[in-house]
Amino acid sequence: MNDNTEIKNPLAGVLRTERMPHIWCPGCGIGSVVTCFAEATKRSNIDPDKLAVVSGIGCSGRMAGYVNFDSIHSTHGRAIPVATGLKLANPKLKVVVFSGDGDLTGIGGNHFIHAARRNMDLVVICVNNFTYGMTGGQVTPTTPSSANASTTPYGNYEYPFSLPFLADAAGATYVARWTSLHSRNITQSIEEALQRRGFSFIEVITPCTTLYLRRNRLGDGVDTLQYYQNNAVIKHGIDTRETAIGFQGQIVVGKFVDRPKPDYLESATRCNVKFIGDDYQLYGKTEPEKQAEEEAKKAASGGESAV
Amino acid sequence: MNIVTADPKGVDAGPHFMDGDHAIAEGALAAGCRFFAGYPITPSTETAERFAERAPEVGALFIQMEDEIASIAALIGGAWGGQKVMTVTSGPGFSLMMENIGLAVMTETPMVIANVQRGGPSTGLPTLTAQQDMLQVRFGSHGDYNIIALSPDSPQECFDLTIEAFNLSEFYRVPVFIMTDETVGHMHEKVVIPPADQIKVVERNLYKGPKEDFRPYGFDSQGGHPMTRAGDGYRFHITGLTHNERGYPVMTPEQNQIVLTHLIEKINGNADKIIRLEEDQVEGAEVVVLSYGITSRIAVRAVQEARKKGLKVGSLRLITVWPFCEQRIRDLSQKVKAIVVPEINYGQMVREVERSAAGRCQVVSVNHCGGAVHDPLVILKAIEEACR
Numbered sequence: 001m002n003d004n005t006e007i008k009n010p011l012a013g014v015l016r017t018e019r020m021p022h023i024w025c026p027g028c029g030i031g032s033v034v035t036c037f038a039e040a041t042k043r044s045n046i047d048p049d050k051l052a053v054v055s056g057i058g059c060s061g062r063m064a065g066y067v068n069f070d071s072i073h074s075t076h077g078r079a080i081p082v083a084t085g086l087k088l089a090n091p092k093l094k095v096v097v098f099s100g101d102g103d104l105t106g107i108g109g110n111h112f113i114h115a116a117r118r119n120m121d122l123v124v125i126c127v128n129n130f131t132y133g134m135t136g137g138q139v140t141p142t143t144p145s146s147a148n149a150s151t152t153p154y155g156n157y158e159y160p161f162s163l164p165f166l167a168d169a170a171g172a173t174y175v176a177r178w179t180s181l182h183s184r185n186i187t188q189s190i191e192e193a194l195q196r197r198g199f200s201f202i203e204v205i206t207p208c209t210t211l212y213l214r215r216n217r218l219g220d221g222v223d224t225l226q227y228y229q230n231n232a233v234i235k236h237g238i239d240t241r242e243t244a245i246g247f248q249g250q251i252v253v254g255k256f257v258d259r260p261k262p263d264y265l266e267s268a269t270r271c272n273v274k275f276i277g278d279d280y281q282l283y284g285k286t287e288p289e290k291q292a293e294e295e296a297k298k299a300a301s302g303g304e305s306a307v
Numbered sequence: 308m309n310i311v312t313a314d315p316k317g318v319d320a321g322p323h324f325m326d327g328d329h330a331i332a333e334g335a336l337a338a339g340c341r342f343f344a345g346y347p348i349t350p351s352t353e354t355a356e357r358f359a360e361r362a363p364e365v366g367a368l369f370i371q372m373e374d375e376i377a378s379i380a381a382l383i384g385g386a387w388g389g390q391k392v393m394t395v396t397s398g399p400g401f402s403l404m405m406e407n408i409g410l411a412v413m414t415e416t417p418m419v420i421a422n423v424q425r426g427g428p429s430t431g432l433p434t435l436t437a438q439q440d441m442l443q444v445r446f447g448s449h450g451d452y453n454i455i456a457l458s459p460d461s462p463q464e465c466f467d468l469t470i471e472a473f474n475l476s477e478f479y480r481v482p483v484f485i486m487t488d489e490t491v492g493h494m495h496e497k498v499v500i501p502p503a504d505q506i507k508v509v510e511r512n513l514y515k516g517p518k519e520d521f522r523p524y525g526f527d528s529q530g531g532h533p534m535t536r537a538g539d540g541y542r543f544h545i546t547g548l549t550h551n552e553r554g555y556p557v558m559t560p561e562q563n564q565i566v567l568t569h570l571i572e573k574i575n576g577n578a579d580k581i582i583r584l585e586e587d588q589v590e591g592a593e594v595v596v597l598s599y600g601i602t603s604r605i606a607v608r609a610v611q612e613a614r615k616k617g618l619k620v621g622s623l624r625l626i627t628v629w630p631f632c633e634q635r636i637r638d639l640s641q642k643v644k645a646i647v648v649p650e651i652n653y654g655q656m657v658r659e660v661e662r663s664a665a666g667r668c669q670v671v672s673v674n675h676c677g678g679a680v681h682d683p684l685v686i687l688k689a690i691e692e693a694c695r
Contacts, residue, residue: 016544019555049540054384065544065556070537072387073546073556075410078380081344081372085381088368089342089388090538111380114373272363283341283390284316284366 014038014048016068023062027213027221029180029206030060030127036183037098037125038067040190046094051194053096054083056108059133059208060100060126077108080115083122091265091282094123094194101128102140105161109141116170116199121263123193123200126163129208137211144247148215160245164256167201168240174200175240175257179228180207182253189255198263205251218248308478308531313337313470313506317365320502327465327491328353328395330498331421332361334469335393337500339508340419341367342390344381346374346400349433350489351423354395375400379407382418386411387545389536391473391511393419397489398427401440402447408482409448412570414545415524415534417476417511419469421485423492426677436489437677438600438651442658444484445629451567453574455581456484456629458599462496468626474509475581479530479573486628488651490601490680514541522552526565528572574630583626584635588614592621594693595639596647597660599625601680606649609686618694628656636663645669645693649686651677669693 009017015038024030041051048069055064057076064071070093074082079097087095097104104112104126115122131149132138139149139156142163146155164175174196176189186204193200207213207224218224227248235242236254243252262270265282272280317336325333331354335343343362345355359369372378378394385392396404401422411418426432427439440447444456455475459465469485476483514521514533521541525532535541548556549563574581587610589595594613598606603624613620621643625632636659639646645668648657657672664670673689675681 049542050538052537065546068542070387070542071544072384072414073544073548074380074383075406075547078376078407078410081377081380082384084370084372084377085342085344085384085386085392086388086537087384088370088381089385089390089392090536093388093538110373111377114377268368276363280363281366282368 011035011038014041014068016066019066022066024059025210027207027209028059029129029204030063032180032183033125033127033186033204033206034063034066036186037096037190040187040194043187044191044194046194050092051094051096052086053098054079054086055098056103057134058100058103060098061103063098077103077106077111079103080108080111080122080124084115084120087121088265096123096125098125099127100133101126101130101142101163102132105141105163105166113166113170116167116172116201118264119171119173119198119261121197121199121265123190124202125190126201126203127206128163128203129206129212131208131212133208133211137208137215144245144249146247147212150215162240162244163201163203164243165240168257171199172201172257173198173259173261176255177203177205177243177253179205179232179251179253181225181228181232185253197266198261205245309510309512310507311510313503313508314339315503318500318503318506320500323498323500324495325462325498326353326493326495327459327462327487328423328493329357330462330465331395331469331485332357333498333500334466335419335473336361336365336367337466337506338391338470338473340391340393340473341365342385342392343367343369343394344372344378344385344392345369345394346372346378346396348375348397348400350425350492351395351397351421353492354421354423375403376407379404379411379420383407383411383414383416386416386418387537387543389538391417391477393421395421395423397423397425398440399430401443405448409450409452410547411482412448412452412454413547415480415532416482417480418482419472419476419485420482421469421487424486424488432678434489435678436601436651436680438488438602439655439677441486441628441650441652441655444486451571453571454482454484454629455479455574455627456486458486458625458628459491460600460603460624461491462494462498465491466498466500470506470508474507477509477511479577480532480534481574486600488601513539523554524550524552526552526569528569528576530573530577578630579634581627581630582632584632585624585626587622589621589623589639591619592643593619594645594647594690595621595623595643596649596686596690597623597625598649599628599656602649602651605681605683606686608683609690612683612687613690618690620690625656631659631663633659633663636660637665640664640667643668645671647671647673647686647689647693649673649675649681649689651675651680
C-alpha cells in the first residue's frame with residue numbers, strides 16, 4: 001500500500017465521519033447497532049437520498065447526528081410522531097426511528113402503540129439496555145424485575161414490558177429481537193424491514209457498561225456478550241407472549257412476526273379513491289404544473305399536426 | 308420573498324356563511340397548507356373536521372394523532388418533509404404542545420397553530436370564551452425565544468389572518484399563532500373567499516445550491532433563510548440542541564448567545580414590518596381603548612357611546628399581538644391621558660401596555676375572568692373614569 005493512501009472508514013458516506021468521535025462509552029452496544037444499520041442500508045440498495053432517520057433523546061437519540069442521511073434529533077419520546085409527519089409529508093421516503101427503551105416505551109409509549117396500530121410505514125429500532133443512560137442509570141419500563149437502578153436502589157419491584165409482545169399486540173407487522181452479539185442477524189432484520197412496508201419493530205438488547213452493568217455487578221461488555229452467547233435462544237415465529245426477559249435470564253431472540261397488511265397511506269388512499277374517484281392523488285400536481293403539462297401536450301400535438 | 312398566487316385547488320372562492328373555526332381551515336387550504344395533524348378539543352374541533360372533510364378533494368392529508376404532543380411533533384416532521392403544516396387546539400392541548408413549540412422555534416420550522424381559547428385554568432370552561440393564553444403563547448415553552456401571534460376578530464379575519472400567518476411563518480421560519488377565542492370560533496358571519504389569483508402566498512424558500520454549501524440555518528437575525536426538505540439530497544441534520552449553521556450540536560455559552568440572539572432578533576428587529584394595528588380616531592384622543600380579538604368588537608360599542616357623550620376616545624386594535632407594538636404605545640403614552648385595556652383574562656396584555664407606557668400615562672385594566680364577553684357598559688364606565 002502506498003504510504004499516502006488514506007485509510008477510509010468502510011462506512012464513510014453512510015456515517016457523518018466529520019462528527020466522530022461519538023459520545024458513547026467503551027463497551028456500549030449502541031455502536032454495534034449503528035454499524036449493523038449502516039451495513040443494512042448499503043446492502044438494501046435503498047436510495048440514500050430517500051432515507052431519513054429520526055431519533056428522540058438519550059444515548060441512542062444521538063444516533064441521528066452520526067448518520068449521513070436527512071436526520072432529525074427531536075424531543076424526548078417524540079421521534080415516532082415526528083417520523084410520522086415526515087413520512088406522511090413525503091411518502092417517497094423510508095423513515096427509520098432509532099430510539100432507546102426509555103425514550104420509546106416510557107415517555108413515548110403512547111406514540112409507539114398508535115404508530116403500530118396504524119401500521120405506519122416506519123422502521124423502528126429500539127436499543128434496549130434496560131436503563132436511562134444519559135441521565136445516570138434510572139429504572140425504565142423494560143428493566144428486569146429485581147435489577148438495581150439508581151431510582152430503584154434496593155431492586156426493581158415493577159413488572160417490565162416485553163417489547164415484542166407490546167408491538168405485536170398493538171399491531172406491528174414485523175417484529176424481531178436480537179442482542180448486540182447477533183450482528184449479522186440485526187443487519188439482516190434491518191435490511192428486511194427497509195425493504196417492506198408497514199410498522200417494523202426491531203429490538204436489540206445491549207449492554208450499558210457504565211451504569212446498568214456496574215450497578216448490578218455484571219462485569220464489562222465482554223462479560224455481557226458471553227452472557228448473551230450462553231442465554232440467547234433463537235425461536236423464530238414464537239408466540240410473543242413467550243418473550244419476557246427476567247434478570248440475567250434467558251433471552252428469546254428471532255423474527256417473531258412478519259405479516260403483510262396495508263399500511264396507513266395505502267389504507268388512506270384506498271378509502272379516498274373510493275369516495276373521491278380515481279383521479280384522487282395525495283399532494284397531486286399543482287395547477288401551474290398541470291398547466292405546463294397541458295401546454296407541453298398541446299405543443300407536442302401541434303408539432304405533430306404541422307408535420 | 309417568493310410570492311405567488313394561491314393554488315386554486317385549495318381556494319373555495321365566493322361568499323360563504325361560516326364560523327371562525329371553518330374559516331381557519333379554509334384559510335389554511337388557500338395558503339397552501341396540505342398537512343394537518345390534530346387532536347379534537349372544544350372549541351377548536353370544527354377546524355380539524357373541516358380540514359379532514361376537504362383534504363381528499365384538495366390532495367391534502369389530515370391525520371388525527373393520539374394527542375396534542377403527537378400533533379405538533381408530526382408538524383415538525385411534516386414541515387421538513389416539504390409541506391406547509393398546521394394544527395388547531397385550545398387551552399389544555401396548547402399546554403401539551405409547549406415542549407415541541409420550543410423544538411419548532413429552535414429548529415426554525417415554519418408552522419401555523421391556531422388556539423381557539425376557552426376559559427381556564429385546567430379544564431375550566433370548555434365551551435365558553437376567554438383570552439387567557441395570551442402570555443402562554445409568548446412565554447409558555449421553556450427557554451428564551453420569540454414567536455409571532457395574530458388575533459382575528461371575525462370569521463373573515465380568521466380566513467385572512469390564517470393566510471398571513473402562513474406567509475409570515477414561511478418567511479421568518481417560526482411558528483405563527485392564530486390566537487382566537489370561542490366566540491369568534493363559533494360565530495357565523497359572511498366570509499368572502501377571493502379567487503385564487505387575488506390571494507398572495509409566500510412559497511417556501513428551498514435551497515438549490517451545491518450540496519457542500521448547504522446550511523439549514525443562518526444566524527443573521529433576519530428572515531428569509533432557505534431551508535430544505537427530506538429527500539432532496541442535502542442530508543440535513545436538525546436538533547433541539549444548541550447548534551451551528553450546519554445543524555450540528557455545539558453546546559457552548561458562545562454558541563447559545565449566537566443562536567438565541569438570532570431567534571429573538573429576527574422577530575424583534577423586524578417588528579415594524581410584522582406588526583399590524585387598526586386605529587380609529589387615535590390622533591387627538593384623550594383616552595385610547597386598546598383591545599384585540601372578540602373584545603374589540605365589544606369595545607366598539609363602548610367607544611361609540613363615549614363619543615356620543617362628547618368624550619375624545621380613540622380605539623387601537625391589535626391585529627398582531629406578538630411582537631407587541633411597544634414603540635406605538637411609547638409614542639401614544641406621551642399624548643394621551645389613559646389607555647384602557649379590556650381583555651377576557653385577569654390582565655395579560657395590559658402588562659405589556661404598562662411596560663411600554665412606563666408611567667407616562669394611566670393604564671386601566673378592564674378584566675373579565677372568562678366564560679362571556681364584557682358588558683360594553685363596564686368598558687364605558689372605565690373610559691368615563693379615565694377621562695375625568
